[in-house]
Amino acid sequence: MAPNRRGSSTCVFPKMPVIVSAASVVGPREGKGPLGPLFDLVCADTLCGETSWEKAETKMLRQAVDLAEAKAGLEDAEVDFFLAGDLLNQIISSSFTARDKDIPFLGLYGACSTIGEAMALGSFLISGGFARNVLVASSSHHDTAERQYRYPTEFGHQRVPSSQWTVTAAAALLLSAQGEGPKVEAVTVGRVMDFGITDANDMGSAMAPAFADTVWRHLIDLGRSPGDYDAIFSGDLGMVGSKAALHLLKKRGIDLKEVHHDTGLMIYGMEPEICSGASGCGCVASVFAAKIYPELKSGKLKRVLLVPTGALHSPTTCQQAESIPGIAHAVSLVYPGWEEREP
Amino acid sequence: MTLLYAFLVGGTLCALAQIVLDLTKTNPAFVMVSAVSLGAVLSGLGLYGPLVEFAGAGATTPLLGFGHSLVTGMMEDVVRLGWFGLFTGGLRATASGLMAAIVFGYLMAVLFNPKG
Amino acid sequence: MTRPRTREKEEYIKLATSFHPPRPILRNALLAFLVGGAICTVAQVILGVLSTKLPRVQAQAMTSSIMVFLGALLTGLGVYDEIGRFAGMGAALPITGFANSVVSPAMEFKREGFVLGVSARMFQVAGPVIVYGSLSALIVTILRVYVFG
Incomplete structure (x- = not known):
């Protein structure tokens, strides 16, 4: 090992x-x-x-x-x-x-x-x-x-x-390697999961199984529960995908309701055009840089799990009626004073 | 009176297309293609001609009218020229829309940029 | 979690679909009716004016050209996509929507040049409409004239 x-x-x-x-x-x-x-x-x-x-x-x-x-x-x-x-x-x-x-x-x-x-x-x-x-x-x-x-x-x-x-x-x-700031404590690299979603208008559901699988593996591997994190951010399942992901995890006995946030639902107000939520490489990245990072740095958040999710399709595969594979990686982050904290 | 019929018939055709789109959850391109083909079939069955008489532009403006024009043109040319009319009639009858689309499409692309 | 089996996939797709917000079918149909009806009324007004001066076939042809021009202009001004977002097929089904489907890719791919961008992409959506329209018309006419004629 x-x-x-x-x-x-x-x-x-x-x-x-x-x-x-x-x-x-x-x-x-x-x-x-x-x-x-x-x-x-x-x-x-x-x-x-x-x-x-x-x-x-x-x-x-x-x-x-x-x-x-x-x-x-x-x-x-x-x-x-x-x-x-x-x-x-x-x-x-x-x-x-x-x-x-x-x-x-x-x-x-x-x-x-x-x-x-x-x-x-x-x-x-x-x-x-x-x-x-x-x-x-x-x-x-x-x-x-x-x-x-x-x-x-x-x-x-x-x-x-x-x-x-x-x-x-x-x-x-x-x-x-050194300096002041939030730290990367652990990483769970995700597997590609495909539950057969073919609808390119519903990428949240296509990515939700990957999110659930990665979070589940991360918690099992480290012997933790969702309560060990101040927040678990999915990067960007939207409204539909978030519901599906929480449902899948609940079936495995993990209740994420208290700590789960979706960055796709944080960046915009309630605009009808946005539909199920935001997505894109820039979404979870910019929300992390602008909101989660400063809160970790100040110690407002002590430990968070950032789980960016991706839909690995292309316009060609969608036209050929292939299903949409999803992936998610979990990055566990802690605030700067984590190692010196009082237990 | 034809104005009112145009509004009602045109509006109804659009509403039906919208319902088909929402119920089948397909995309607009498929509905547009189906509408043209349906227009051609209705025309062949002799149903679309009377609708055009009744509602004028209410029946010719939706894409079903495009299918109807294609069939009408082909039938006319088949009568005039024999079987070769199949190859000349359709586009002759719809040339005004297609040529306008090419000319104005190109012109707008020269003049404007997409706003996103 | 292990790889999903076919039954698991089917169950999941059903589950995910149950989370989809419902489409506002009635509202969409009503908006399509009103906007589509309004566009057809405009076309009828133009047709009416032209019919006083021109023979019928010519007036109809010219009405089509004018409606295509209007749809193209509104697309160029960036208005037609808003109408489409609002009215769905009410904006897409009339010939002005056909114009929108020609002008929008033409404008969009201008940055890739006028030959391989504008001209090559112009009929991205409208091409299938012309192809299927022509082929259906061909079959319908053959049936009508040579089989049942």
């Missing part, structure tokens, strides 16, 4: 990696939402002064990455890896951002779970002694996703009540 592995799929860190800074950049709609004042930058329009939405998404990711570095007081030369991913074909927003950075780059794809995948890998790199500082980031843009996955943006169609609204947002975190 590997010394830092627990149970079937959980890794623990004897020396916990520290998240020394977090930055978020969002679009105008997100800026008007309930978390609006918490984001670092809010773009005035969805083009952010660029000529295409793809360029706008890259610019937002670039701004988030630069801000995270600036907040931590680090230069490119001091950062050993840049891990990033997004929703667009060939993850161009991330590679194009990396083009302007002088940092070794690993591109990731985990759909909306990307930031979880990046945090896990970044923590492994630091814990394994391969890096001092690792920059992790992800982004999504409503209009680039809409034209890639659905219809042209000006096509007049009704949104389906179970569908989710892709968030326009980018966020970056700096993981470090």
Whole structure:
């Protein structure tokens, strides 16, 4: 047995990696939402002064990455890896951002779970002694996703009540071997789960089994119960998916009702267009950077489980009537004073 | 009076299409394709012609009217030219809509950008 | 959790579907009726005016062109997608919706150029309508003229 592995799929860190800074950049709609004042930058329009939405998404990711570095007081030369991913074909927003950075780059794809995948890998790199500082980031843009996955943006169609609204947002975190900040305590890498959902207008239900499986494994592996966490955040199951996920866990004897929050239900107010909630790589990442990270840092939250979830389909597989596989990674985070706390 | 009939018939066709969309949970493209085909079938059965007489633009404006025009055009050309009319009539009768779609579609793309 | 079996999948799909918010069928149908009816009334007004000066077939053809122009213009101005979001098939079924389905991809893919972007994508949604319309009309006409004629 590997010394830092627990149970079937959980890794623990004897020396916990520290998240020394977090930055978020969002679009105008997100800026008007309930978390609006918490984001670092809010773009005035969805083009952010660029000529295409793809360029706008890259610019937002670039701004988030630069801000995270600036907040931590680090230069490119001091950062050993840049891990990033997004929703667009060939993850161009991330590679194009990396083009302007002088940092070794690993591109990731985990759909909306990307930031979880990046945090896990970044923590492994630091814990394994391969890096001092690792920059992790992800982004999504409503209009680039809409034209890639659905219809042209000006096509007049009704949104389906179970569908989710892709968030326009980018966020970056700096993981470090030392420094002040919330720490990564444990990581459970998820398995791909497919319960046969084929409806691309219901990604929440497609991802819910993966969320339930990962949370269940995490708790079993570490011998914990939901009450050991101040909050368990799913990253972004929406209303429909959250209900399905809680139901699946309840069947396994785990009641998450008291501690579960969905980042897809935190970023917007009650707007009918949003339907079941928000989604996108940028959603869970920006909510974490803007809201959860500061609350962990101040000690308002002592220990949380962040579980970004992703739907691993493409427009092609949906047209070929394939079902939608889902994935979820759990990252357990603790506040800076965790190791010195009174029992 | 035709104005009122146009409103009622056009509105009813749209409402029926909406109900089909909501009940079958398919997507708008499938409903549009089905509507055109249904229009062609109703036209062939001799049902759509009287509806056009009754409701004017209320029957020709929804996509079912597009299917009806295709059939009417083909039938006319088959009478005029024989079997080869099958290849000329349909698009001849619907050319005004298609040409307008190409011309104005291109023009709008030149003039405007999508707002998202 | 182990890999789901077929029965488990079926049960889960049923469960997930039960969590779907219901579609507001009556409200949607009413909105489609009102907006679709209104669009057809506009077309009838135009047809009425043109009919006073032109022969009937020509007036009808010109009405189609004008309605396509209106749908295209409203799409260009960014208004038609809002009407569609509100009225569903009430906006999509009239010929103005056909225009919207042509103009929206044309505009959307302008950034990919005028040949492979605008022109190639223009009939992304409208193409199937033309294909199925033409093929159904062909079959209907053959049946009508050569089989039952």
